[in-house]
Amino acid sequence: xxxxxxxxxxxxxxxxxxxxxxxxxxxxxxxxxxxxxxxxxxxxxxxxxxxxxxxxxxxxxxxxxxxxxxxxxxxxxxxxxxxxxxxxxxxxxxxxxxxxxxxxxxxxx
Numbered sequence: 529x530x531x532x533x534x535x536x537x538x539x540x541x542x543x544x545x546x547x548x549x550x551x552x553x554x555x556x557x558x559x560x561x562x563x564x565x566x567x568x569x570x571x572x573x574x575x576x577x578x579x580x581x582x583x584x585x586x587x588x589x590x591x592x593x594x595x596x597x598x599x600x601x602x603x604x605x606x607x608x609x610x611x612x613x614x615x616x617x618x619x620x621x622x623x624x625x626x627x628x629x630x631x632x633x634x635x636x637x
Contacts, residue, residue: 529597533607533634540607540634549605549631554595558588559622585625589613592627605631 533540592613600608611629618624 529601529606529608531597534593534597534611534629535607535609536611538609540609542636543607543634544637545607545609545632546635547633549600549603549633551628552596552599552603552605552608552631553626553628554592554597554599555624555626556588556591556595557618557622557624558584588615588623588625589627592625596627596629600629600631603631605633607632607634 539545596608596611608629608631611627614626614628616624616626
């Protein structure tokens, strides 16, 4: 599936939904390493963007997104609408990132 066929909106301009396949999701659970926590602590001490954590978050979101698209592909969708992200702490230092949306089949027109 082309990433341009994934949207936070509930329609894709120029397309119409011919079939709703239901909710799809991608989930990943990530932890920070001890070395990452040390580097993050040093960056936090000096202030500003804590790049070590920014990168961790970006990787987690990208992985959740990729898993979302794979799930939609597996059930025969060619688009995903209404995409959202959610994140929760599973326990201290361990975070779940969830990407979810509605898998659909769309056609031009």
